[in-house]
Amino acid sequence: MRAHLPDIFTMKLIDLALKEDWGSGDVTSRALFSKKNPTVQARILAKEPLVLAGIQAAEAVFHKVDPKIAIKRNHHDGDKVSEGNSVLTLKGKASSILGAERVALNFIQHLSGIATLTYMFVQTVRGTSAQILDTRKTLPGWRRLEKHAVKAGGGENHRLGLHDAYLIKDNHLALSGSISEAIAKVRAVNRKPLKVEVEVTSLQGVDEAISAGADWILLDNMPLEDMHLAVVHRNRRARIIQGRKTPLLEASGNVNLDNVRAVAQTGVDYISVGALTHSAPAVDLSLELV
Numbered sequence: 001m002r003a004h005l006p007d008i009f010t011m012k013l014i015d016l017a018l019k020e021d022w023g024s025g026d027v028t029s030r031a032l033f034s035k036k037n038p039t040v041q042a043r044i045l046a047k048e049p050l051v052l053a054g055i056q057a058a059e060a061v062f063h064k065v066d067p068k069i070a071i072k073r074n075h076h077d078g079d080k081v082s083e084g085n086s087v088l089t090l091k092g093k094a095s096s097i098l099g100a101e102r103v104a105l106n107f108i109q110h111l112s113g114i115a116t117l118t119y120m121f122v123q124t125v126r127g128t129s130a131q132i133l134d135t136r137k138t139l140p141g142w143r144r145l146e147k148h149a150v151k152a153g154g155g156e157n158h159r160l161g162l163h164d165a166y167l168i169k170d171n172h173l174a175l176s177g178s179i180s181e182a183i184a185k186v187r188a189v190n191r192k193p194l195k196v197e198v199e200v201t202s203l204q205g206v207d208e209a210i211s212a213g214a215d216w217i218l219l220d221n222m223p224l225e226d227m228h229l230a231v232v233h234r235n236r237r238a239r240i241i242q243g244r245k246t247p248l249l250e251a252s253g254n255v256n257l258d259n260v261r262a263v264a265q266t267g268v269d270y271i272s273v274g275a276l277t278h279s280a281p282a283v284d285l286s287l288e289l290v
Contacts, residue, residue: 054111066096118153
């Protein structure tokens, strides 16, 4: 996978992170290297097996601190990296490399953690027709980066935000009367058109959403048996209602590595997993001087 980063959002995040870390300056490097600032070589090493993400963001951090730092990229986002392998090789002034080290590692460790966890989910459902989706449960300001990391790990992106798809959830329905009424109101103003998804909690809700013309149906915290029956209902209704695209089914709620394959085997099209972004542990990478 080849990234299209850093974009303007990433650069703003990098600026903020460096200002946060540096404050009035790196007092340690200032004390040690004010008279003699040697040129050093360093590398960022994987300390465990991982799926890489955030490599360009890390590079951007080093170049923001010092554009003269020479960087050799040994791996790309989406690559599976073995323990002990180098992902970046660096050459530059000691104060520059050490001053950028922590912020660069923060980006690459967090994002590679997301990519690695996503890969584990994708591998767990391998052989089924289900695809793994992310959610909007992301760190504020990090959404584009985190969703990029999900793609690096083999997952798919759900909507980026509130602007690029309709998702009628339980609180919307509570104020809209019914699934049918809510979908009708959305369709009346859907000029682009955007995908129309609705959240349901019962088989009755599945049938109503299909009749109302939903493009996508989110099965919220349904038992496995009901998920399977929802797939059966969807397939049966699709044969009855001619000339309409079959709505996609997404399972959501309390999905983890222990139960995700069972969810996939119900026949749903997508499984959304908030944990990909809100609970992925950072992977272990370190910067070492050569």
